[in-house]
Every structure is written in C-alpha cells, then in structure tokens.
Amino acid sequence: DQQVKQNSPSLSVQEGRISILNCDYTNSMFDYFLWYKKYPAEGPTFLISISSIKDKNEDGRFTVFLNKSAKHLSLHIVPSQPGDSAVYFCAASRYNTDKLIFGTGTRLQVFP
Amino acid sequence: GAGVSQSPRYKVTKRGQDVALRCDPISGHVSLYWYRQALGQGPEFLTYFNYEAQQDKSGLPNDRFSAERPEGSISTLTIQRTEQRDSAMYRCASSPPPSGGTNTGELFFGEGSRLTVL
Numbered sequence: 001d002q003q004v005k006q007n008s009p010s011l012s013v014q015e016g017r018i019s020i021l022n023c024d025y026t027n028s029m030f031d032y033f034l035w036y037k038k039y040p041a042e043g044p045t046f047l048i049s050i051s052s053i054k055d056k057n058e059d060g061r062f063t064v065f066l067n068k069s070a071k072h073l074s075l076h077i078v079p080s081q082p083g084d085s086a087v088y089f090c091a092a093s094r095y096n097t098d099k100l101i102f103g104t105g106t107r108l109q110v111f112p
Numbered sequence: 113g114a115g116v117s118q119s120p121r122y123k124v125t126k127r128g129q130d131v132a133l134r135c136d137p138i139s140g141h142v143s144l145y146w147y148r149q150a151l152g153q154g155p156e157f158l159t160y161f162n163y164e165a166q167q168d169k170s171g172l173p174n175d176r177f178s179a180e181r182p183e184g185s186i187s188t189l190t191i192q193r194t195e196q197r198d199s200a201m202y203r204c205a206s207s208p209p210p211s212g213g214t215n216t217g218e219l220f221f222g223e224g225s226r227l228t229v230l
Contacts, residue, residue, distance in 0.1 A: 004154075032217050043116070043203060043221030044155065089154050093217045099145075099168055100217060102154035 003027045004092050006103035013110050019077040021106050023090030026071065030092040034100065035064060035075050038087045047088070048075070080110045114138075116222035118204050124228045125194055133189045133225045137206030144187050145219060146179055147203040155203055155221075161187060194229045201226050 005024045013019045023033075031052035036044035050057040050064045050073070057064050063076045077084055090103040117136040125131050137144050143162050147155035157171040163184040172178070176194075181187040191198055205219035 006154075009152075034217055041223070043205075043223050044219075045221070046218045049217065091154075091217075099157050099160060100155075100219060101157065102147075104152070104154045 001026075002104070003030075004090055004101050004103040006088075006090055006106050008106050009104070010107040010109070013080045013108065015082055015110055015112050016079045019075075019080045019084065019108055019110065021075040021077075021088050021090075021108065023073045023075075023103055024071060025073075025092050027092070027094075027101075028071070029094050030101075032093045033064070033066060033073050034091045034093075035062075036089040036091060036102075038089065038105070044089055077108075080108075082110050082112060084108060085110050116204055116206055116220055118202075118222040118225050120225055121223065122226050122228075124230065126230050127195060128193055130190065130192045131194055131227060133191075133202050133204075133227070135187045135189070135204030135206075135222060137185065137187070137204070138208075138220055140208065141206035141220070142184075142209045143207045144181055145205045145207075146187070146189050147205065149201045149203055149224070158189070191227075194227075196229045199227055199229045 003026050034049040035047040037047045038044040048059050048062050048064050050066050055066050066073045087105045087107050089105045091100040093100050119134045145160040146158040149155045159169040159179050161181040176192045179189045201224045203224045205221045
C-alpha cells in the first residue's frame with residue numbers, strides 16, 4: 001500500500017527552465033509534507049516542507065504547493081540549475097507522529 | 113561528529129548469518145529512525161526511538177529484525193538468520209527535539225549501510 005506516490009520516475013529539464021516534480025498521497029491524516037534531495041552515494045537531505053494549514057511555501061528557488069482536496073503536492077524549482085540534478089523524494093507524516101512515509105522518488109536531470 | 117554516522121558502510125554476509133548495523137546519531141538528537149531502501153525505491157520505514165524508548169516498530173518485516181537504543185544515543189539494528197531478500201541499503205536518521213512543541217519532521221540521514229546477503 002503506497003501511501004505516497006511519485007508517478008514520474010524521471011524528469012529532464014533545460015538549465016534556466018522550471019522543474020516541476022509531483023507527488024500524490026492517499027492518507028488524509030497526513031498533515032506535514034517534506035521534500036528531500038539525494039545525490040549519489042549520499043543520504044537524503046531535507047529541502048523544503050509545508051504544513052497542511054498552508055498551500056504554498058517558498059524558499060529561494062524552491063516552492064512547494066499543496067492541494068489538500070486533491071491530495072497532491074508539487075515542488076517547483078526555478079530557475080533550474082545543473083547542480084539540482086538529483087533524486088527528489090516526497091515524504092509525509094501525521095502531526096503527532098514522527099514517522100515519515102516516503103515516495104519512490106523522481107530523478108531530475110538538468111542539462112545545459 | 114557533525115552528522116549521523118553509520119557502520120559498517122558495506123557488509124557482505126552469507127545467508128543464515130546474523131548482522132548488526134550501528135548508528136551514531138547527531139549529538140543532542142532525541143529521535144532516531146531506521147529505514148530500508150531498495151534500489152530505485154524510496155526509504156521504507158522500519159522503526160524509531162525517542163530517547164531509549166522504541167516508539168514504533170510496525171515497519172520491521174518480521175521477527176528476525178530487531179533494534180535497540182539502550183542509552184538513548186547509539187542504536188543497533190540486528191538481522192538474524194539473514195536471507196537474500198534482506199539485501200538493501202539500511203539508513204539511519206535522527207531528528208532534533210521539537211521546537212516550541214512542534215515537530216518539524218526534518219530528518220538528518222546518514223550515508224547508510226549497504227547489506228548484501230549471498
């Protein structure tokens with residue numbers, strides 16, 4: 001039972017353009033959502049998060065949008081840079097528990 | 113150290129042997145998590161601790177898997193009678209105490225222990 005889904009295994013974007021990574025979830029009890037970034041041979045690192053009381057959170061080039069009614073969130077990266085090339089994981093949790101449930105990841109490649 | 117430290121980084125063992133994977137979390141971090149990640153998949157939750165108390169072990173696949181954190185710091189994940197299907201990257205993560213009563217959910221991951229069972 002995959003509660004957090006990333007249906008696009010890979011995405012290729014030209015440098016300077018916008019990258020949009022999508023994530024869907026099924027558990028309506030989730031109220032906190034995070035994006036992690038992972039480079040080869042490293043552990044995932046936290047990128048940005050959003051609480052269910054918001055529908056948008058922005059941090060520099062990264063913006064996360066949350067649509068609770070659709071149980072959908074997305075990560076926008078603009079402008080995309082070659083250093084953004086990595087695997088991006090969406091994760092979700094319930095407020096009063098510490099357990100993060102991860103999606104399967106989307107591999108982003110930003111080419112010059 | 114500055115980050116989450118896991119050892120060994122690589123472990124190759126024969127089927128039926130027991131293995132122990134160690135995690136040293138970031139100093140001061142209260143919560144410690146174990147995840148397992150298969151190739152091409154996201155991290156899969158196994159278990160987590162707050163201090164020395166195991167809060168949730170619902171992700172442990174079966175009773176061959178166990179974890180402990182006796183002094184609320186270093187944790188050991190033990191797999192008994194290993195099987196080939198146990199081969200995966202085992203990731204440990206820790207998180208700081210809640211700030212202002214709120215748990216941000218941010219986890220700090222180690223580099224992982226890659227287990228290969230022959």
